[in-house]
Amino acid sequence: MKHARVAYDGAIHDATEHHGRLRLADGRLVDFDAVTWLPPLAPVPWPRTVLALGLNYADHAKELAFKAPEEPLVFIKGEASLIGHRAHTVRPAGVDYMHYECELAVVIGKRAKHVKRADAYDYIAGYTVANDYAIRDYLENWYRPNLRVKNRDTCTPLGPWLVDTADVPNPMALALSTTVNGKVTQSGHTRDMIFDVPYLIEHFSSYMTLNPGDLILTGTPDGIVDCQPGDVIVTEIEGIGALVNTIRTP
Amino acid sequence: MNNTPVLAAGTVYGVLLNSKDEWATWAAQMNEPPYKAAPKAPVLYVKTANTWSACGAAIGVPVRAPEVEIGASLAMVIGEPAQQVNASTALQHVAGYVLVNDVSLPHASYYRPPVKYKNLDGFLGIGPRFASPAAVGDPNRLRLEVRVDGRLQHTVDLAQMRRSAAQLIADVSEFMTLRHGDVLLLGLGAQRPQARVGQRIEISAIGMPALGTLTNTLVEDAALSDAGPPQGAKAPSGGSAAHEVASVGAL
Numbered sequence: 352m353k354h355a356r357v358a359y360d361g362a363i364h365d366a367t368e369h370h371g372r373l374r375l376a377d378g379r380l381v382d383f384d385a386v387t388w389l390p391p392l393a394p395v396p397w398p399r400t401v402l403a404l405g406l407n408y409a410d411h412a413k414e415l416a417f418k419a420p421e422e423p424l425v426f427i428k429g430e431a432s433l434i435g436h437r438a439h440t441v442r443p444a445g446v447d448y449m450h451y452e453c454e455l456a457v458v459i460g461k462r463a464k465h466v467k468r469a470d471a472y473d474y475i476a477g478y479t480v481a482n483d484y485a486i487r488d489y490l491e492n493w494y495r496p497n498l499r500v501k502n503r504d505t506c507t508p509l510g511p512w513l514v515d516t517a518d519v520p521n522p523m524a525l526a527l528s529t530t531v532n533g534k535v536t537q538s539g540h541t542r543d544m545i546f547d548v549p550y551l552i553e554h555f556s557s558y559m560t561l562n563p564g565d566l567i568l569t570g571t572p573d574g575i576v577d578c579q580p581g582d583v584i585v586t587e588i589e590g591i592g593a594l595v596n597t598i599r600t601p
Numbered sequence: 602m603n604n605t606p607v608l609a610a611g612t613v614y615g616v617l618l619n620s621k622d623e624w625a626t627w628a629a630q631m632n633e634p635p636y637k638a639a640p641k642a643p644v645l646y647v648k649t650a651n652t653w654s655a656c657g658a659a660i661g662v663p664v665r666a667p668e669v670e671i672g673a674s675l676a677m678v679i680g681e682p683a684q685q686v687n688a689s690t691a692l693q694h695v696a697g698y699v700l701v702n703d704v705s706l707p708h709a710s711y712y713r714p715p716v717k718y719k720n721l722d723g724f725l726g727i728g729p730r731f732a733s734p735a736a737v738g739d740p741n742r743l744r745l746e747v748r749v750d751g752r753l754q755h756t757v758d759l760a761q762m763r764r765s766a767a768q769l770i771a772d773v774s775e776f777m778t779l780r781h782g783d784v785l786l787l788g789l790g791a792q793r794p795q796a797r798v799g800q801r802i803e804i805s806a807i808g809m810p811a812l813g814t815l816t817n818t819l820v821e822d823a824a825l826s827d828a829g830p831p832q833g834a835k836a837p838s839g840g841s842a843a844h845e846v847a848s849v850g851a852l
Contacts, residue, residue, distance in 0.1 A: 424714075425716045429612040429777065431612065494617065495714070558722075
């Protein structure tokens with residue numbers, strides 16, 4: 352099943368996909384364009400951990416002139432940078448290079464500590480699409496990628512759907528693509544991840560407890576280009592969804 | 602504004618290289634690879650919810666780590682959200698202050714994010730008391746003391762921060778909103794003391810009983826039952842007087 356979280360008619364609703372429309376928890380059927388889409392995540396009573404991978408596709412590492420890492424290159428984002436499907440992301444004034452990153456996002460389903468790779472899928476609630484924007488002008492070599500690049504308001508679109516694990520038999524066999532104003536600029540495949548999803552769950556849970564609702568953004572393949580205000584960016588993952596975002600000025 | 606209750610637990614952000622002595626320790630390397638330049642923006646990291654430990658709690662140290670680094674700091678808990686605020690008004694966005702023990706595995710490189718060094722379960726002691734802005738006054742006049750098994754090992758002079766509390770909030774809020782309940786640590790001193798399993802760590806602020814004394818004991822990781830998340834997190838409500846921070850989930 353595909354789950355969404357939307358604002359509609361003055362309230363926030365959980366919803367599911369129903370023949371091209373949204374069925375709200377109260378039974379009402381509404382059109383996709385009648386709602387405001389929020390990140391498809393249930394609220395959690397503590398701040399959500401958002402782990403994000405850098406250089407997790409060999410081709411992207413090469414594109415950025417890095418050799419592939421020997422262990423996951425991970426950084427942490429704050430929950431406040433998340434926004435929903437069909438929202439706007441700010442390009443700061445005066446920057447030269449802002450790019451999208453289409454990423455498979457893993458949503459944790461139950462507390463994970465010392466999980467073995469063979470059991471990893473039992474700890475996943477589902478998957479969604481993340482667009483992990485970066486503003487490269489702000490890169491500095493201290494705890495890189497630094498938060499000024501990666502933790503900006505509006506810069507992590509997420510959605511539209513949270514797709515149940517049961518409906519994604521093999522998350523390591525999904526095509527990813529990005530279009531900018533309808534033109535394909537990025538295409539890749541989750542099989543090309545350097546560290547796959549079960550490995551990541553085993554690795555992170557070996558030293559930190561992952562809680563329900565926590566996210567792992569699994570990195571992006573090559574094909575990044577600069578985005579300008581007005582550009583419509585669609586990051587899509589086969590079977591998961593197509594996440595639409597538009598760049599705006601501050 | 603200053604007595605806005607802290608209703609929600611938020612994200613905890615720490616800052617590297619904010620103290621003048623820590624900066625001086627690193628200055629000679631800053632222009633060398635891989636850094637190639639001194640940092641311009643505040644160098645931030647996140648202490649995720651799995652790291653939170655209440656005052657009095659045992660903090661698990663992995664068997665592979667002979668010693669951990671003790672990072673005493675002052676946490677600023679945000680009340681009114683701060684987005685692109687000026688330093689002149691930034692402290693109006695602070696609902697209150699709490700002591701923290703920002704534990705790390707020692708790491709020699711600051712090039713990549715420190716997740717595997719700083720985000721181990723239990724690696725942020727918090728508490729015991731939430732002190733109001735009125736009780737604390739200027740946070741940069743505080744001096745923090747770290748005692749290991751009762752012996753004074755480290756003093757952190759918050760007056761020696763490159764960015765003051767107000768300037769730090771301003772410079773961080775320039776690129777990301779600090780939300781209600783979010784927490785920003787003011788920075789760490791240089792030559793942070795190291796401690797090992799069995800030792801008792803106490804952090805306090807000189808002349809500021811409103812913050813209390815944060816106490817944590819280091820234990821072998823295997824000795825801990827699986828540390829839980831901050832279940833049923835209850836945030837402190839900022840008030841006119843300092844009061845106890847009830848639980849791990851208090852921030």
